[in-house]
Amino acid sequence: MLKSLLTEGAVLIVLIYVILYAINVWQQPRAWSLGAFGNLVNNSVPLALAAAGQTLVVLSRGFDLSLAGVVSLTNVVMAVYPLQGPAGALASLGICLGIGAVVGAVNGWLVAGLRLQAIAATLATMIICQGIALVILDAPGGQVANWVSYELTDRLWGWCRFPGWSCWR
Numbered sequence: 272m273l274k275s276l277l278t279e280g281a282v283l284i285v286l287i288y289v290i291l292y293a294i295n296v297w298q299q300p301r302a303w304s305l306g307a308f309g310n311l312v313n314n315s316v317p318l319a320l321a322a323a324g325q326t327l328v329v330l331s332r333g334f335d336l337s338l339a340g341v342v343s344l345t346n347v348v349m350a351v352y353p354l355q356g357p358a359g360a361l362a363s364l365g366i367c368l369g370i371g372a373v374v375g376a377v378n379g380w381l382v383a384g385l386r387l388q389a390i391a392a393t394l395a396t397m398i399i400c401q402g403i404a405l406v407i408l409d410a411p412g413g414q415v416a417n418w419v420s421y422e423l424t425d426r427l428w429g430w431c432r433f434p435g436w437s438c439w440r
Contacts, residue, residue: 317342333382334389340400341374347404350413360419374400 296302321338328335345367354363374396381392 334393335378336390336393337374337378337396337400340397340404341371343404344374344400344407345370347408347413349415349419351408353414353416353419355416356418359416363416363419 292302299307301307321342325335325338348366348370349363352363352366354360378389378393378396381387381396382389385392
């Protein structure tokens, strides 16, 4: 039974993650704090969402290299053109989803319509997206709208604000 659990992909990944987290706590004792865990979650969620999207592509026997370019481009758009307030955050989300939809449609047209190899087509769109991102912002900079950074990243499950550390009532 243990051997079958270890050969299951998801169980093995969770086990590796727990081992790596234990090593991190051993090296950095403050990694066990609620704030450090919140930072870990905040930094992991965008990658997990990107991985979930990429999983759909892989499950459909496809290949998509353009994800990195889309992420770069949407990050630059969010940092250079911050829209304040809840409506601005919703508009920014719509713009980012629109960028992803346009790149996805171009990829689909290149692969299904023109019958190009998926690796070549998505590599090209990744390079184009990263080039556009560099044209918009050629050096690190910009700032995400305050509403997005404060309201969407400083709470853990809606009850704990990290700046005040008043999580335990």
